Amino acid sequence: MIPAPFDYVAPSSVDEAVRALAEAGEDAKVLAGGQSLLPVLRMRLAAPTTLIDLNRVPELRGVREDGDSLVIGSMTTHYDVQRDPLIAEHAALLARATDTVADPQVRHRGTFGGSIAHADPAGDLPAPALAMDAEMVVAGMDGRRTIPATEFFQDFFTTAMRPEELLVEIRVPKHTGWHAHYEKFNRVAQAWSMVAVAATVRTEGGTIAEAKIGLTNMSSVPVRASAVEQALVGQPATEETIRAAAQHAAEGTNPTVDGNADVEYRQQLARVLTGRAISSAMAG
Known part of the structure; x- marks a missing residue:
């Protein structure tokens, strides 16, 4: 089936993405890896007026250290999480869980942040994030705020993010030697x-x-x-x-x-x- 018509926006920065989402309103959808969203669009179970593609925002990718935490960009792919040396050393549980996600094709396209934001109770990454006391950093027109995992997941496919907010990074306390x-x-x-x-x-x-x-x-x-x-x-x-x-x-x-x-x-x-x-x- 062919998706319903929509406008397409491909911002190159977080600020541009936030503005685009605010301008598009509640009927917009954000595209990360697309492994959950694209099938829904094809079946017309969702008909957004605007699709905001985050794949051209480089600051949303990668893993870095910040004191006693790792910071994982929301657009970091499962494949990169599996192979990142910082995650292997300081957050082994995330690597173990990511190994079980779908198949190699999905892991090359799907993103860590996309899985977290999708909030599927059967998804394999929310529970490890919760267990490791992760924090989700979201960005909106009023700036950024941090939501602990204990408050982030609220119901089936429902999070504490507001409609005009984007998940930009996940902060995970180091569990070195665990x-x-x-x-x-x-x-x-x-x-x-x-x-x-x-x-x-x-x-x-x-x-x-x-x-x-x-x-x-x-x-x-x-x-x-x-x-x-x-x-x-x-x-x-x-x-x-x-x-x-x-x-x-x-x-x-x-x-x-x-x-x-x-x-x-x-x-x-x-x-x-x-x-x-x-x-x-x-x-x-």
């Missing part, structure tokens, strides 16, 4: 997660000093498995500890029911996958 793993369950290769678990753990002398666990597709937004984190911290880094802590994974979750699974099945998956994710992280 163990990390992303455990994903899907019915077929390259499909969305039925459930997935993002786990990153820091140990000291055989004891779990800190643990951060994010769950994918266990609610309308990514959620932290806080009860699991509390059960791990201060305990010996053993399989017995991990198994016991993983039994708390479904607490506070509200997974959806669809043709793939009911609530009870997803909650059991969360418990099993949490144990696997933590064990794999510790072994890595």
